Amino acid sequence: MAQQTHIRLNDGIDIPQIGLGVWQVENRDAPKVVKAAIDAGYRSIDTAAIYGNEEGVGAGIRAARVPREQLFVTTKLWNDRHGAKNTFKAFDESLKKLQLAYVDLYLIHWPTPRANLYVETWQALQEIKQSGRAKAVGVSNFKVPHLERLIGETGIVPAINQIELHPRFQQKAQREFHARHNIVTESWSPLGQGRVMKDPLIAGIAQKHGRTPAQVALRWHIQNGFVAIPKSVTPSRIVENFQVFDFELTEDEMEKITTLDNNRGRIGPDPDLFT
Numbered sequence: 001m002a003q004q005t006h007i008r009l010n011d012g013i014d015i016p017q018i019g020l021g022v023w024q025v026e027n028r029d030a031p032k033v034v035k036a037a038i039d040a041g042y043r044s045i046d047t048a049a050i051y052g053n054e055e056g057v058g059a060g061i062r063a064a065r066v067p068r069e070q071l072f073v074t075t076k077l078w079n080d081r082h083g084a085k086n087t088f089k090a091f092d093e094s095l096k097k098l099q100l101a102y103v104d105l106y107l108i109h110w111p112t113p114r115a116n117l118y119v120e121t122w123q124a125l126q127e128i129k130q131s132g133r134a135k136a137v138g139v140s141n142f143k144v145p146h147l148e149r150l151i152g153e154t155g156i157v158p159a160i161n162q163i164e165l166h167p168r169f170q171q172k173a174q175r176e177f178h179a180r181h182n183i184v185t186e187s188w189s190p191l192g193q194g195r196v197m198k199d200p201l202i203a204g205i206a207q208k209h210g211r212t213p214a215q216v217a218l219r220w221h222i223q224n225g226f227v228a229i230p231k232s233v234t235p236s237r238i239v240e241n242f243q244v245f246d247f248e249l250t251e252d253e254m255e256k257i258t259t260l261d262n263n264r265g266r267i268g269p270d271p272d273l274f275t
């Protein structure tokens with residue numbers, strides 16, 4: 001099988017382009033799901049404090065017996081823990097649950113602009129990074145004005161912004177801002193929570209390549225230079241979603257998928273409003 005691909009973050013570390021997302025994976029199921037993914041070749045796992053499964057994720061990582069330095073583990077700070085003091089405490093709790101000495105990436109899960117604490121929180125993440133307990137730090141669900149404020153007030157550019165991104169919601173202006181500032185775009189719900197599997201255009205392209213619609217969608221993310229974190233608890237789908245490094249979409253197919261963009265395609269909440 002072809003090698004998985006990586007993207008270099010602005011602080012010099014590499015993130016695998018495909019990782020396993022574990023939102024809505026029960027803590028008791030997480031060990032076997034995470035182990036199945038690592039056994040299938042995944043080296044990146046995306047969890048969050050709010051998912052309630054950091055303990056299970058940590059157990060899965062240990063069960064897989066892959067050297068820690070080969071793995072890329074992401075977790076996130078929940079909305080009610082913004083502010084420096086709370087952030088330090090929440091981060092310690094996450095590491096303890098994961099039973100890890102460090103995470104590879106720590107993200108502010110949502111900007112929660114109404115609380116107006118994301119700049120202070122971002123500064124706290126810098127201290128965590130300096131302590132070596134997070135190799136890289138970034139954000140999630142930050143819109144352009146939130147990023148502009150963060151960069152303007154601190155001078156520090158996030159390594160990554162993890163945002164809702166799939167063929168029906170492509171966030172072009174947001175991505176262009178990321179590219180200008182050397183912020184990696186990470187796609188959450190890269191399969192549109194299953195909606196892309198029902199799209200006839202993607203199904204047609206999949207048929208031509210002898211692949212599944214999920215694999216075509218993931219290929220679209222990879223060839224656009226995104227990181228994607230598809231979620232599945234089904235072992236065969238976990239394997240399928242990782243078998244995406246040995247074929248390529250043509251420029252024409254990439255273009256066709258780009259036409260599926262729909263400004264009403266957002267599934268999740270608007271980050272300006274979410275608390």
Ligand code: NAD
Pocket residue numbers: 020021022023024046047109140141162163187188189190191192193194197212214215229230231232237238240241268
């Ligand atoms: P997704 O787009 O990954 O879709 C997952 C669903 O698609 C699964 O429940 C499964 O039913 C189906 N599926 C997966 N692989 C399939 C396959 N090969 N064939 C057929 N069906 C398949 O959606 P998601 O779980 O919302 O997003 C993925 C990850 O993104 C999450 O687990 C989480 O880690 C992250 N996420 C982050 C945020 C954020 O605010 N930062 C928000 C949502 C999700």
